[in-house]
Amino acid sequence: MRRGEVWFAAQGSSLSQAGSIVSLHAMSLQPMGGNRGLGGRLFITGASGYVGRQVVATASAAALPMALLVRAPASLPPELRAAVDQGGVEIISGELCDAAPWQARVQPGDVVLHLAAATGKATAREHTRINVEGTRSLAQAAAAGGAAHFVLVSSIATRFPDQTHYPYAHAKSEAERCVREGPLPFTIVRPTLVVGPNAPVLQGFALLAGLPITPVFGDGQRRIQPIDVNDLAAALVALCAEPPAGETLELGGPERVTIDAWMHRIRGARGAGTARLLHLPLVPIRSLLAFLEPLLLPVLPLTAGQLATFANDGVAEPSAFMNSRAGTLHPLDISLTPPVAERLPPTPFDAPLLGDECRALCQHLIGAPPSDAMLAGYLEHHRRFPVGPFTRFENELIAFARRSAFASALADAYSVRFLPNGLLRRKLVLLLALLETDPELFPSVDAPDAGGGAIALMRLMGRGATEVGLTALAVLWLGPRHLLSGRGGDE
Amino acid sequence: MSGEAILVVGSGPSGVHFAATLLEKGYRVRMLDVGNARPEPIEPELSLDGLKRELPDPRGFFLGDDWEALVLNDSAGEYYGFPPGKQYVFTPAEPLGIRTQGFEPLFSHAAGGLAEAWTGGSYPFDDRDLADWMIDCDALAPYYGRVAERIGISGAVDDDLAQHFPVHAGIQPALELDRHSALLLERYAGVRDRWQRANARLGRSRVATLSQPLHGRQACHRSGRCQWGCPTDAFYTPSVTLRECRENERFEYLPDHYVTHLALTGSGAAAAAVARRQDGSEVRFEANRVVLAAGTLPSARIVLESIARSGDPAPELVGLMDNRQVLMPFVNLRLLGRPFDSESYQYHQLALGFDPGGARDYVHGLITTLTTALVHPVVQALPFSMRTSLGMFRNIHAALALLNLNFADDRRPENRVGLEPVGDGSHRMVIAYQPASDEAARMKRSLKSLRRLLLSLGCVAPPPMTRARPMGASVHYAGTFPMCEEGGDYTTDRDGRLRAFGNVWLADGSSFPSLPAKNLTFTLMANATRIAEEAF
Numbered sequence A: 001m002r003r004g005e006v007w008f009a010a011q012g013s014s015l016s017q018a019g020s021i022v023s024l025h026a027m028s029l030q031p032m033g034g035n036r037g038l039g040g041r042l043f044i045t046g047a048s049g050y051v052g053r054q055v056v057a058t059a060s061a062a063a064l065p066m067a068l069l070v071r072a073p074a075s076l077p078p079e080l081r082a083a084v085d086q087g088g089v090e091i092i093s094g095e096l097c098d099a100a101p102w103q104a105r106v107q108p109g110d111v112v113l114h115l116a117a118a119t120g121k122a123t124a125r126e127h128t129r130i131n132v133e134g135t136r137s138l139a140q141a142a143a144a145g146g147a148a149h150f151v152l153v154s155s156i157a158t159r160f161p162d163q164t165h166y167p168y169a170h171a172k173s174e175a176e177r178c179v180r181e182g183p184l185p186f187t188i189v190r191p192t193l194v195v196g197p198n199a200p201v202l203q204g205f206a207l208l209a210g211l212p213i214t215p216v217f218g219d220g221q222r223r224i225q226p227i228d229v230n231d232l233a234a235a236l237v238a239l240c241a242e243p244p245a246g247e248t249l250e251l252g253g254p255e256r257v258t259i260d261a262w263m264h265r266i267r268g269a270r271g272a273g274t275a276r277l278l279h280l281p282l283v284p285i286r287s288l289l290a291f292l293e294p295l296l297l298p299v300l301p302l303t304a305g306q307l308a309t310f311a312n313d314g315v316a317e318p319s320a321f322m323n324s325r326a327g328t329l330h331p332l333d334i335s336l337t338p339p340v341a342e343r344l345p346p347t348p349f350d351a352p353l354l355g356d357e358c359r360a361l362c363q364h365l366i367g368a369p370p371s372d373a374m375l376a377g378y379l380e381h382h383r384r385f386p387v388g389p390f391t392r393f394e395n396e397l398i399a400f401a402r403r404s405a406f407a408s409a410l411a412d413a414y415s416v417r418f419l420p421n422g423l424l425r426r427k428l429v430l431l432l433a434l435l436e437t438d439p440e441l442f443p444s445v446d447a448p449d450a451g452g453g454a455i456a457l458m459r460l461m462g463r464g465a466t467e468v469g470l471t472a473l474a475v476l477w478l479g480p481r482h483l484l485s486g487r488g489g490d491e
Numbered sequence B: 001m002s003g004e005a006i007l008v009v010g011s012g013p014s015g016v017h018f019a020a021t022l023l024e025k026g027y028r029v030r031m032l033d034v035g036n037a038r039p040e041p042i043e044p045e046l047s048l049d050g051l052k053r054e055l056p057d058p059r060g061f062f063l064g065d066d067w068e069a070l071v072l073n074d075s076a077g078e079y080y081g082f083p084p085g086k087q088y089v090f091t092p093a094e095p096l097g098i099r100t101q102g103f104e105p106l107f108s109h110a111a112g113g114l115a116e117a118w119t120g121g122s123y124p125f126d127d128r129d130l131a132d133w134m135i136d137c138d139a140l141a142p143y144y145g146r147v148a149e150r151i152g153i154s155g156a157v158d159d160d161l162a163q164h165f166p167v168h169a170g171i172q173p174a175l176e177l178d179r180h181s182a183l184l185l186e187r188y189a190g191v192r193d194r195w196q197r198a199n200a201r202l203g204r205s206r207v208a209t210l211s212q213p214l215h216g217r218q219a220c221h222r223s224g225r226c227q228w229g230c231p232t233d234a235f236y237t238p239s240v241t242l243r244e245c246r247e248n249e250r251f252e253y254l255p256d257h258y259v260t261h262l263a264l265t266g267s268g269a270a271a272a273a274v275a276r277r278q279d280g281s282e283v284r285f286e287a288n289r290v291v292l293a294a295g296t297l298p299s300a301r302i303v304l305e306s307i308a309r310s311g312d313p314a315p316e317l318v319g320l321m322d323n324r325q326v327l328m329p330f331v332n333l334r335l336l337g338r339p340f341d342s343e344s345y346q347y348h349q350l351a352l353g354f355d356p357g358g359a360r361d362y363v364h365g366l367i368t369t370l371t372t373a374l375v376h377p378v379v380q381a382l383p384f385s386m387r388t389s390l391g392m393f394r395n396i397h398a399a400l401a402l403l404n405l406n407f408a409d410d411r412r413p414e415n416r417v418g419l420e421p422v423g424d425g426s427h428r429m430v431i432a433y434q435p436a437s438d439e440a441a442r443m444k445r446s447l448k449s450l451r452r453l454l455l456s457l458g459c460v461a462p463p464p465m466t467r468a469r470p471m472g473a474s475v476h477y478a479g480t481f482p483m484c485e486e487g488g489d490y491t492t493d494r495d496g497r498l499r500a501f502g503n504v505w506l507a508d509g510s511s512f513p514s515l516p517a518k519n520l521t522f523t524l525m526a527n528a529t530r531i532a533e534e535a536f
C-alpha cells in the first residue's frame, strides 16, 4: 500500500498519481484564499522540526513568502534546503531566547508561526527557558517589528488533568498565557499526537508495538485522536492566512481510538498481527521514572512526563475550523502506514568498507579472519555484481553487522528468519562459497568438531540452544527497528 | 552394406547407440547435431581436494569465471548443482522459443546430449515395466547386454534389489562402496525381513561407471570428481561412443547443424532435413531415411514444424511423460560428528525398489551419500543462521544423504506438446503438463513408508526437507509418438517408424508408450540399438 495511492483513492480524486500529497494540500489552500490575510511573510520558528519541515513544504508549494528563524543555517535538513533553493525564503540565523541580534528582521505585517519548542527529555529548566522565555522574547520581538498575527503551536497536553511530572505541559500552558496576555493578535493551536511518515512519536509507539509483548502503561482505555502531519501543516498554513482567531483551537485527526486499539492499529498498518498487550501499573512506573530522572535522564528510554499520554484523554475539542477540514484529513490507517520501504540504489564500491565487512562476517562465520584470496574474491564479486536496490533497514543491518562478530551473529540470526532473501544473507552465502573453494581454508567447512558420536549430538544441541538465544536477542534488538522501517516493502 | 548414408539427428544416448549399431552393421551414417563440445579435462590425476589445493584459481574452477555456479539466497528456479565445467551441456531453452505450463524442461545441444551431465543410473525395465509396450523383456535383453558391453555397467547381480532388474550381459562387479553406503547396507542386512514385508528392497545401484578397464578406458580410481566431470572417462557419457563412431570412416559427424524441420514430399514423406548453422546459413540434406534422436521434445518440435511448414496445421501431441522426482534428504545418526571421505565415487551407489502393489506404484529410489557437492547451497538451505548451519553441517556432512525417488508416469491427454505461431511466420513450442489426479495421494503413501524404512536403518528424514521437484526436472521425457499396433499418424510402429511420414524413425524416448519409475536412459540406448538392428 502506498500512501499517495490510497489517499487519491480515498479522495476519489481525478488527479493522476504523479501528484503528491503536498501539492494536493497546497491546492486545498486555494479555495481558502491563497495568501489572503497574509499581508507579509510567514515568519516561522522551529522550521527544522518534524512539523516545521512539512509546514515549509506546504507553504512553499503554495508559493507563500517565508522567513525561517534557524539556529544552524549550515546544517539545514534537505527539505528546507530545497525550499530555500526555490526562492522566496529568507533564512535568519539566531537563537530564540536571544532576540537582540535578529529582532530587526521581523517585518511589519509578518505572520509569526511559532513551532520551536523543547520537547522530550529536556529538563524542567530547559522547558521553562525555551518554551516560556523563548515564546515571550519572540512575542516581544514580533510586536516590536510590527507583526500582524502570532500563531502559537502549543499542545493538547496543556489541558491534561493529570500533568504529574510533566514540565513540558506546564511550560506550554505558561507559554499560552504569555501569548494570550501579549500585545499581538493571536491564534493558539493545540495539536493532538502528530503522526505520519517517520513521525517521532509514532516511532516511539511503533517500537513498543513491535515487541513480541507490548507494554501499555495504565489500563489502555485513554483515548487519543492522532493527526497526520500533512493535515496539521495544511491547517497551520491555512490559519496563518486567516485573520487572527484570538482563541485556542484544538486540532485532531479523523478518529478517536483507545491506546490499546492504537497499538493494534500500528501493528496492523505494518502488516503484523494484533499486538499482545501487557498492561503495567502506571503510577509506580511514573514515580520510579521521576525518581531516576534527576540522575539518569539522558539514558532513560522515556520520561515520567511522557507517560501522561497513557494517563489522559488526548482528544481535540471540535471546532468549526476543523469541521470545515474534515473531508481533507488522512484516514488514520493511512497515516500509520510506513512509507514503502525506500529502495536505495546499489552502494558505491568501497573497498575498505567491504574489507571490514568481510572480516567481521568471516570472524563470525568461522572464528578466524578471511584469507587474502577470500578477501579478493569478496571484493571482486561486489565490484562485478553491485547489489541493490535494497531497503534502508537492510543497509542498517549490514552496517550493524560490520561492527563486530557478535553484531554479525545477531544480524545473521535475524536475517534467516525475517530477511532470508536479503542482502546480509547474500553476503554470508558468498563468503561461504569463497571459504569452500579457498586453497587453505576449505577444510574448515567440512571438518567435524573433535569427539564425534554422542559428543557431536550434544554439540549440535548446544548449537541449537545458542541459536534460540541469539534469535530471541535479535528479535528484541532488531525487530522493532525493522518494523519501524516499514516491513511491508522489504520482501 | 555401405551405399546411401542414413541420416541421424542428435548425438545423445539415443543417437550414438543407434549410429554405433548401424556402423556395426556396415551402414554409412551421417549425423547432424548442434554438438557443443566439452572442454578438455584438466589435471586428470588430481583428486577433488587436490584441485582445491593445487589449481592456481580454484574459485574459478568450482564457482566459474563468471561465478555461474554460485548459488545465492535469491537465486530462483530449480537447483541442479551443475558445475561451471558442465554448463556447456545445457542450452537455455529451445532456440526457436518455448512456452511452458506446469513443466520446466531442460534441453541440451551438447555433443553427447543431456547425458553428458547425467548421473549414470542404468536400470533395465522388467516385464511389468514393459506391460504397455510392444516388446517384452526377453526381446530387449540382448540389446541391454550389447549396450552394457559397449559402455560398461557395474553393479550387483545377486543382491535383493537385483530381482527387479532382468538379467543381461556385460555387467561388471560393483564399485568399491563408500563408508556411508557400506554402513547402510550393513544395517539393511539386519532389518531385511522388515523391508521385505513392506515390499521394499535395498541394493547396489547399476551405474555406467567402470569398475574394470574397458575398451581402453580406465576403471574408476575414486578421485571424487564425478560431479565436475570425470577426467578419465571411467564414468560413461555418450561422447565416448560418439568418439568411437568418429573413428569409423563410414561415419560423418556434422556439428553446428540445428535441424529446424524436414522437407516433405508431396506424398508426405521426408525428402530432406533442413538445418540452420550458426552463421545463419541453411543447409538441406537429402535422405531416403531419417532417424530423429534429438531428444523427445526437440524431436517433437522437428516433426511439428515439418508439418506446419508443409502447409498443414500442426497437430497437438498428447501424452508427454516425465518421472516425478521427490528429494528426501536424510541423516544417518551413526555418522554424526564423523569425518567424511572426499575421495570416493560421487554418484549413487545404492538404490531401492519399493513396490506397494498397484500397476504404476513401483517407486525407484537412488541413494546418494552426499560428499563433495558444493557446500554453500546445502548450508544455506538449513533453517538456521549461517554460522549455526555451518556448524551443524560440519558435523552432519558425513551423515548426510539424499534419497531421490522416481515415480512412474503414464500417457494422459492433458499433457501436450504443440506449436503456436509467433507472428513472423515462425512458431514456438508449447508444453503443458498436469500431474495425475491421484499423484499426491500415491506419493504421500510411499513417502510415509519410506521414511519409516529409513528409520529402521538408523536414518532420519525430516519431513520439511522432503521436496517434490517440478515436472521436467527429472529430464526423463517420453511418450509423444507412442508405439502401438495400430494408431493414428502420430504414433509409431514397434520399430519407432512414424506413421505420418513412413520414412522417419524416432529412436529416442518419443515412442515410449509408458514410463516406468526406473531411469530411462539405459532403455533409450537399448531401444535405439534394437531399432537399428531390427528395422535396418
Ligand SMILES: Cc1cc2nc3c(=O)[nH]c(=O)nc-3n(C[C@H](O)[C@H](O)[C@H](O)COP(=O)(O)OP(=O)(O)OC[C@H]3O[C@@H](n4cnc5c(N)ncnc54)[C@H](O)[C@@H]3O)c2cc1C
Pocket: B009, B010, B011, B012, B013, B014, B015, B032, B033, B034, B035, B036, B080, B106, B107, B108, B109, B110, B111, B112, B113, B114, B115, B116, B117, B118, B119, B120, B121, B122, B257, B258, B259, B260, B293, B294, B295, B296, B298, B299, B302, B474, B475, B476, B477, B508, B509, B519, B520, B521, B522, B524
Ligand atoms: C543431471 C541429469 C542427471 C541424469 N541422470 C540420469 C540417470 O542417472 N539415469 C538415466 O537414465 N538418465 C539420467 N538423465 C537423463 C538423460 O540424460 C536423458 O534421458 C538422455 O540424455 C536423453 O537422451 P536423448 O538421446 O534422447 O536426448 P538428449 O540427451 O537430449 O540429446 C539430444 C541430442 O540432439 C541434439 N539436438 C537437439 N535438437 C537438435 C536439433 N534441432 N538439430 C540437431 N541436433 C539437435 C543435441 O545436440 C543432442 O546431441 C539425467 C539427466 C540429467 C540432466
Ligand code: SF4
Pocket: B209, B219, B220, B221, B222, B223, B224, B225, B226, B227, B229, B230, B231, B232, B233, B234, B235, B344, B345, B346
Ligand atoms: S567416476 Fe568419479 S570417482 Fe571415478 S574416476 Fe571418474 S570422477 Fe573419479
